[in-house]
Amino acid sequence: MTDLPPANTLDRLTMEGGFTLEELVNRATLVELCAGVAELFSVPLRLFNGSGALVVDTHPSPRLHQYFGTQSGGRRILRDIVESVKALNPTSGMAISAVCPSSSRFLVAPVIYDTRRLARCVLGPFVPSELEQVPPALFQIDPGLEAGRLTELWRELPRMTDANANACVRHLTKTLELVLFSGHRALLASNMHLASTQESYRELEEKNANLSLAYERLKELDRLKSNFLATVSHELRTPLTSIIGYSEMLSAGIAGELTTEQLDFVNTIHEKGEQLLELIKGLLDLTKLESGTLNVRMSEVDMTALLEDVVATLTPTARRKEVELTASSEPGLLPVWGDAPRLRQVFVNLTENAVKFTPAGGSVRLTAAVVMELLEDDEDGPAVVLKGLKRPMVEVRVADTGIGIPPEERNKVFDAFYQVDSSSTREAGGTGLGLSIVRRLVDSHSGLVWIEGNQPNGTVFCVKLPCKKGSFSG
Amino acid sequence: MQLDFSARELTIKLVYYGPALSGKTTNLQALHDASAPDATGRLMTLETKDDRTLFFDLLPLVFQGTHGLSVRIKVFTVPGQVIHASTRRLVLQGADGVAFIGDSRESETDANAESFRDLRENLKQNGLNLKQMPLVIQFNKRDLPGVRTEDEIADLAAQGREPVYLGVATKGEGVVDTFVGLLHSTWQALDLKHELTKKFGFQTGPFFEEVLSKFGRNERIKDVLTRRVGGAREAAR
Numbered sequence: 001m002t003d004l005p006p007a008n009t010l011d012r013l014t015m016e017g018g019f020t021l022e023e024l025v026n027r028a029t030l031v032e033l034c035a036g037v038a039e040l041f042s043v044p045l046r047l048f049n050g051s052g053a054l055v056v057d058t059h060p061s062p063r064l065h066q067y068f069g070t071q072s073g074g075r076r077i078l079r080d081i082v083e084s085v086k087a088l089n090p091t092s093g094m095a096i097s098a099v100c101p102s103s104s105r106f107l108v109a110p111v112i113y114d115t116r117r118l119a120r121c122v123l124g125p126f127v128p129s130e131l132e133q134v135p136p137a138l139f140q141i142d143p144g145l146e147a148g149r150l151t152e153l154w155r156e157l158p159r160m161t162d163a164n165a166n167a168c169v170r171h172l173t174k175t176l177e178l179v180l181f182s183g184h185r186a187l188l189a190s191n192m193h194l195a196s197t198q199e200s201y202r203e204l205e206e207k208n209a210n211l212s213l214a215y216e217r218l219k220e221l222d223r224l225k226s227n228f229l230a231t232v233s234h235e236l237r238t239p240l241t242s243i244i245g246y247s248e249m250l251s252a253g254i255a256g257e258l259t260t261e262q263l264d265f266v267n268t269i270h271e272k273g274e275q276l277l278e279l280i281k282g283l284l285d286l287t288k289l290e291s292g293t294l295n296v297r298m299s300e301v302d303m304t305a306l307l308e309d310v311v312a313t314l315t316p317t318a319r320r321k322e323v324e325l326t327a328s329s330e331p332g333l334l335p336v337w338g339d340a341p342r343l344r345q346v347f348v349n350l351t352e353n354a355v356k357f358t359p360a361g362g363s364v365r366l367t368a369a370v371v372m373e374l375l376e377d378d379e380d381g382p383a384v385v386l387k388g389l390k391r392p393m394v395e396v397r398v399a400d401t402g403i404g405i406p407p408e409e410r411n412k413v414f415d416a417f418y419q420v421d422s423s424s425t426r427e428a429g430g431t432g433l434g435l436s437i438v439r440r441l442v443d444s445h446s447g448l449v450w451i452e453g454n455q456p457n458g459t460v461f462c463v464k465l466p467c468k469k470g471s472f473s474g
Numbered sequence: 475m476q477l478d479f480s481a482r483e484l485t486i487k488l489v490y491y492g493p494a495l496s497g498k499t500t501n502l503q504a505l506h507d508a509s510a511p512d513a514t515g516r517l518m519t520l521e522t523k524d525d526r527t528l529f530f531d532l533l534p535l536v537f538q539g540t541h542g543l544s545v546r547i548k549v550f551t552v553p554g555q556v557i558h559a560s561t562r563r564l565v566l567q568g569a570d571g572v573a574f575i576g577d578s579r580e581s582e583t584d585a586n587a588e589s590f591r592d593l594r595e596n597l598k599q600n601g602l603n604l605k606q607m608p609l610v611i612q613f614n615k616r617d618l619p620g621v622r623t624e625d626e627i628a629d630l631a632a633q634g635r636e637p638v639y640l641g642v643a644t645k646g647e648g649v650v651d652t653f654v655g656l657l658h659s660t661w662q663a664l665d666l667k668h669e670l671t672k673k674f675g676f677q678t679g680p681f682f683e684e685v686l687s688k689f690g691r692n693e694r695i696k697d698v699l700t701r702r703v704g705g706a707r708e709a710a711r
Contacts (some may be wrong), residue, residue, distance in 0.1 A: 011568055015487060016476055016478075114515055115536055115546065184518070185520065188520065188529070192520065192530070192564070196560050196561045199561075200560045
């Protein structure tokens with residue numbers, strides 16, 4: 001019976017205990033910790049990891065053992081000591097090795113964390129404190145080892161009671177267990193953090209993929225809608241032209257005299273036909289602008305003349321509504337770089353709109369002035385900003401004293417078919433396409449259009465259009 | 475579940491799930507406090523500075539078991555706060571049993587239900603089926619005002635499949651019962667699937683006596699099971 005492999009490192013770190021000493025605590029910390037304990041008790045201390053490799057060694061081997069190493073009998077003793085210490089591998093509690101003829105001993109204890117033995121600590125060699133006389137066996141190791149020197153070096157060995165040695169090791173293993181616990185905790189936290197982030201990332205990726213799929217579908221639908229609109233508009237225009245033409249001929253009396261009532265009816269047909277044609281043209285413009293197939297022919301445009309023309313065109317409408325309509329331009333206004341008929345369309349739309357929503361006795365004022373605009377998005381990038389280069393733009397403001405547009409609606413009015421209040425449209429007429437076309441036309445001139453409030457009431461439509469390139473001023 | 479044949483050691487993963495602040499961590503703390511020192515390790519909490527669980531809590535428990543097969547149990551809690559969804563999913567990976575810690579207050583009914591839906595969804599994402607997952611429910615915070623009455627809970631529990639325990643984790647009440655009840659359901663499911671009793675000669679009765687004795691209880695598993703509400707259908711399985 002085999003289970004599924006662990007799905008991630010967290011299982012390994014929590015379920016299997018598949019971690020090593022060095023994974024939980026770094027070596028330098030272990031060295032420092034053991035050195036501290038060894039110094040406190042003045043006894044050498046060694047730490048071996050789970051696979052038996054020496055991790056910490058606080059002292060060089062004692063001079064007595066170094067002296068042993070000079071003679072073959074001594075070397076044999078050293079080998080025995082290593083073998084006996086290695087053989088001691090308690091799974092719990094402690095074990096003492098005492099094979100050395102010097103009566104020095106080693107204390108071995110496991111370091112257990114989460115029921116796993118992660119390390120083994122070896123304390124010693126130390127001589128039991130109660131031993132005062134040099135053990136005679138020391139002098140029988142090898143005739144080559146000199147008794148006086150042996151005695152001198154034996155006296156250098158650290159002294160310790162077994163109880164103290166036990167306390168020392170208990171203290172060390174307890175401390176190590178705590179250090180391992182916090183190391184494990186930190187390791188888990190960082191792994192969990194990483195895994196959580198990865199999981200969140202995966203989740204977001206999935207959502208993003210779904211969103212972009214939905215976005216692609218919507219874009220495709222939008223394209224289909226535009227195509228449909230363009231085709232339908234075009235197909236509607238053809239028969240409509242006939243309706244307008246024939247009604248015009250009828251009202252001109254080409255097919256015979258009409259009675260006053262008949263003429264009235266035919267004129268209504270003609271007038272409504274023209275209205276419908278305007279709407280269809282608007283739709284066509286919009287779809288062309290949306291698909292980017294509208295051609296703009298750029299040239300220098302005198303805004304003063306253009307605005308005066310707009311005012312002249314709309315004055316009859318304004319008079320009928322008893323709205324005062326004026327245009328004024330700054331003297332010496334720089335020409336704008338644009339397509340005159342399209343710009344005319346922009347301002348006719350805006351002015352017509354303004355007149356429409358201004359009650360009798362109100363006013364609509366068109367003003368034009370040059371403003372200096374800091375150059376951005378130029379090839380020179382931020383350096384241009386540092387140089388402070390500005391380019392002139394013409395700002396036209398169409399200010400009315402009408403009902404006004406609440407700030408939160410100001411961005412939406414540029415959406416196609418959007419009406420702030422559909423009841424007002426029924427009253428004032430309109431297709432809801434005008435402002436949408438305005439924005440797209442201004443965009444195609446690299447200009448800006450936005451709405452401000454007029455004081456005390458009303459709306460200001462502001463349009464900023466660039467002047468011809470090269471007409472810089474520093 | 476992890477089974478180490480060479481060490482004859484079985485590791486079981488239990489997860490405490492539930493809405494935010496329902497007392498999952500408190501359950502683990504109470505369980506830790508109630509257990510004998512030789513059976514439990516340090517309770518590991520990975521929490522934010524305001525004591526809310528950030529990743530999980532982990533309580534390791536070790537039992538001798540029988541016939542040389544020792545049993546290690548890792549009890550996890552998930553972070554209850556809604557934003558930690560990905561962490562909950564990770565902690566649920568490979569769970570062998572789930573204790574759902576609910577808040578008994580009527581005002582928390584929606585939070586309980588929402589968290590339960592979240593549990594089902596996260597199990598599904600991990601390829602686990604709630605219907606096959608050993609599950610016990612604890613109605614915690616019985617000492618607070620505005621809680622559902624025991625009769626009400628018993629009535630509801632009788633219609634459900636899962637055993638239900640009542641608890642006041644802050645006082646340690648119902649905590650051991652919930653844990654032992656969950657361990658029992660989980661053990662039965664694992665035994666059925668992996669034939670542990672047959673393969674290892676493992677004896678369920680003595681094992682649960684050992685578990686209970688480590689919590690200072692001189693009783694049998696059936697005594698614990700009688701204290702649950704509902705879950706009759708589970709018991710009959």
